[in-house]
Amino acid sequence: MSDKLILSPNLDNADGFFDALARAHDGLKKSSSDALNARLIFLLANHIGDNEVLDEALNAAQASGHQR
């Protein structure tokens, strides 16, 4: 298992990004919000490009879900 994915704090402005992301969804219907998230995922994935990083991110996302 390689560890190319950065899992330590790396955001320039963590609170600012969270806020911007939440605000982007303000007033949107669920379907529009889902579509926005999906577009964002593809934009970020393309920026990363590296399949290993993307696979690690997928795994990390799957492994850290909160069981409800």
Next chain:
Amino acid sequence: MSKIFDVPLYAYTRSPDQDEGMPVRHPVVIIGAGPVGLATAIDLAQQGIKTVILDDNDRVSFGSRAICFAKRPLEIMDRLGCGERLVEHGVQWDTGKVFFDTRQVYEFSLTEEEGHKNPAFINLQQYTFEQVLVERIREMQAEGAPIEIRGHNKVEAIGQHDTHVTLEVDTPEGSYTIEAQWLVACDGANSPTRRMLGLDFDGQVFEDNFLIADVVMKADFPSERWFWFDPPFNRGQSALLHKQPDNVWRIDLQLGRDIDKEREKRPENVMTRLKEMLGDEAEFDLEWVSIYTFQCCRMERFRHGRTLFAGDSAHQVSPFGARGANSGLQDADNVAWKLKLVLDGKAPETLMDSYHTERAYGADENILNSTRSTEFITPKSEMSRILRDAVLDLSAHHEFAQPLVNSGRLSVPCTYDGSMLNSADALAAPDLTRPGSPCPDAPLGEDNLLGKLGNAFILLTIDADAPDSFEEDGVTVSRLALSVRDDPTLTLKRQYLGDATAGVYLIRPDQHVAARREAFDEPHFRAALRRATGKE
């Protein structure tokens, strides 16, 4: 006017085999006179192997069916003596457009590769394709080639033996028995041969229904492939428009799951759908309508004793990507030279196992691609659809998303990486021509490279020395001596040498690379030839 698919092309006639007391044994019998069966027969007969095709019908297929033929199969047809005729009949196209709702989101171009004789794709009705192959067979018969098509000869029972196969054949004048040293089953997706031998398929069934309609209309749409996701005239579904010769247009409309097939097939209902798509003023006639579902699957093994399965009888894919007939023709290309060597006693019977290995590898590649396309076109979950639509929306604004749009990944030739017939790569040259690859074409003055390779083992030397021919255990290899100077376009150099200054290639009869090195090293090439014929 009667259409070609209404005309008997190989009417039943009584064969002398039916009056023999004992079953007559043939080297090769092929079941099915579709594109794959006809191509296999032409290939074998061209190499002097007596071949009989049995078909339960006496004419070409009904409706256009397979319509897109890719470059590699056209190159194979060139080797079989009818590629140029097919290209003349076909419609060439190189542009595809993708629409999402009412917007065009993406356009692609299949760039012609410089120096290749054949176009990237032609569109041609399967019945015309078959008709050209039948004409080729008639021409070969006139020259005395050992090839025969028996119409209304329906195989009713098959017996497998160590050295041959026994076939019970039903005809309008009763049944008779013949034997085949080798049987090639090219009898389609519902292969009766597969059923008679109790063999099955393994794979994934897709539940979406598609309406396929051929319409005859004078329209000024360009010769392009147009694909719609979620268009106003077919909400929530997909659609495809593609041009065929003679003002025939192929329209594919996704209908979804759980539909009433009989109702959807009624001409008035089809016409309503088509008018929504083409506009009220469009004048057109329906030539052929069919509703289909599909599966992506293959047989576990393509060889069962002396029976070989080729084309749809062995593997099926979704129609997206034109990988059905195109892969079947590559099966024909792969099986014929191997049968020739085995029948001539120049290769062990186990060479036929490599037919399975190589073509199952090709089938898996096609199944993977066509399954992915199908999942993009017909999303199975709400989230798949959200992700799919996100890609389509992004593709209208940002170039990066265009490669993610999957309206079908068009058939590309199969490279047999890892095949037991390949020798290790020993030339620092482009990957394009690594062992296992189909030889890419190159212009040589009035000729082209593939035209000079023919259908026997060839030692291609580029600015390298080698004997004019050599023989190893009954198999002869002839040299084709070229220089990079023979091709001023430098296509030959670009594809076969790259930065290397010289190269020697061992090329199989199906024009795939078996081995390559920078110089002719006799022991290595003898070993490579043994390996390529299943002896190592």
